[in-house]
Amino acid sequence: MNSTTPNPIVRRSGSHLISADDVCLTFPDSTEALRGITLQIAAHEFVALVGPSGCGKSTLLRVLSGLQQPTSGVLSSSTSDIGFVFQDPTLLPWRSTLKNIETLLELRGVNATERQAKAQIALESVGLHDSGHKYPRQLSGGMKMRASLARTLVTDPSLLLLDEPFAAVDEFTRESLNDDLLSMFAMAKFSAVFVTHSITEAVYLSQRVIIMSPRPGTIAHEIQIPFEYPRTPALRYSAEFAHSCGQIAALMREMHSV
Numbered sequence: 533m534n535s536t537t538p539n540p541i542v543r544r545s546g547s548h549l550i551s552a553d554d555v556c557l558t559f560p561d562s563t564e565a566l567r568g569i570t571l572q573i574a575a576h577e578f579v580a581l582v583g584p585s586g587c588g589k590s591t592l593l594r595v596l597s598g599l600q601q602p603t604s605g606v607l608s609s610s611t612s613d614i615g616f617v618f619q620d621p622t623l624l625p626w627r628s629t630l631k632n633i634e635t636l637l638e639l640r641g642v643n644a645t646e647r648q649a650k651a652q653i654a655l656e657s658v659g660l661h662d663s664g665h666k667y668p669r670q671l672s673g674g675m676k677m678r679a680s681l682a683r684t685l686v687t688d689p690s691l692l693l694l695d696e697p698f699a700a701v702d703e704f705t706r707e708s709l710n711d712d713l714l715s716m717f718a719m720a721k722f723s724a725v726f727v728t729h730s731i732t733e734a735v736y737l738s739q740r741v742i743i744m745s746p747r748p749g750t751i752a753h754e755i756q757i758p759f760e761y762p763r764t765p766a767l768r769y770s771a772e773f774a775h776s777c778g779q780i781a782a783l784m785r786e787m788h789s790v
């Protein structure tokens with residue numbers, strides 16, 4: 533994104549990378565999507581966002597990215613380096629994987645030598661060493677998602693917004709993508725807001741899980757996840773992990789039954 537256009541409701545923020553203060557959004561057709569959202573994302577923090585379908589998670593990501601203006605409230609941001617990863621990998625079918633990863637750098641005017649070098653590093657960091665020359669149709673769903681992740685990470689964003697990026701891949705691929713994402717998080721020092729319907733994925737990845745209420749989306753609960761990084765796959769089978777997942781599931785179930 534890296535927009536240079538000043539956004540009237542975006543202020544420079546101090547200690548947080550990005551914060552929303554009493555953000556509300558009602559669409560022109562009167563659908564009230566977000567109500568009174570107040571949240572802060574710190575530098576190098578990993579936050580997961582969960583909530584029932586239609587509660588406004590994607591809308592909130594779009595607001596945080598600046599793609600969508602809130603109706604009221606204030607968004608404060610100390611960065612414009614924002615990367616967005618969507619559920620659909622949206623690779624350009626006529627470009628090789630490596631060329632796809634170069635796309636955003638090309639749009640920013642980075643010279644060919646530098647962008648090829650950066651794209652190659654990004655390609656390797658997502659485990660696609662041997663697939664740079666392949667076209668999207670030659671990649672599996674998981675590989676496409678890796679390429680999509682690399683395409684965003686190559687721009688070195690300060691804030692990475694991910695909207696159910698691994699929802700369409702099998703469980704084992706998803707777990708492996710989760711580990712890749714955490715390795716990148718350890719190395720690249722970005723902050724992440726990760727939307728998912730999987731409680732396990734939310735707990736495994738994040739330091740904090742934000743639970744949204746059904747529409748209009750409000751922040752219903754925030755749960756701190758106590759596990760240190762680096763996290764290893766064995767964590768998923770521990771009693772403490774099950775406890776955190778159970779706590780979140782109970783809060784979500786309670787919300788549904790009101």
Ligand SMILES: Nc1ncnc2c1ncn2[C@@H]1O[C@H](COP(=O)(O)OP(=O)(O)OP(=O)(O)O)[C@@H](O)[C@H]1O
Nearest residue numbers: 559561563565584585586587588589590591592747
């Ligand atoms: N452009 C729009 N105009 C009107 N209503 C919209 C628009 N975009 C989204 N909505 C509505 O706003 C609400 C929130 O949508 P959003 O896509 O943010 O939900 P979500 O939490 O991401 O859902 P899901 O988990 O299914 O992806 C929904 O009721 C949706 O129908």
Ligand SMILES: [Mg+2]
Nearest residue numbers: 589590591695
């Ligand atoms: Mg959504």
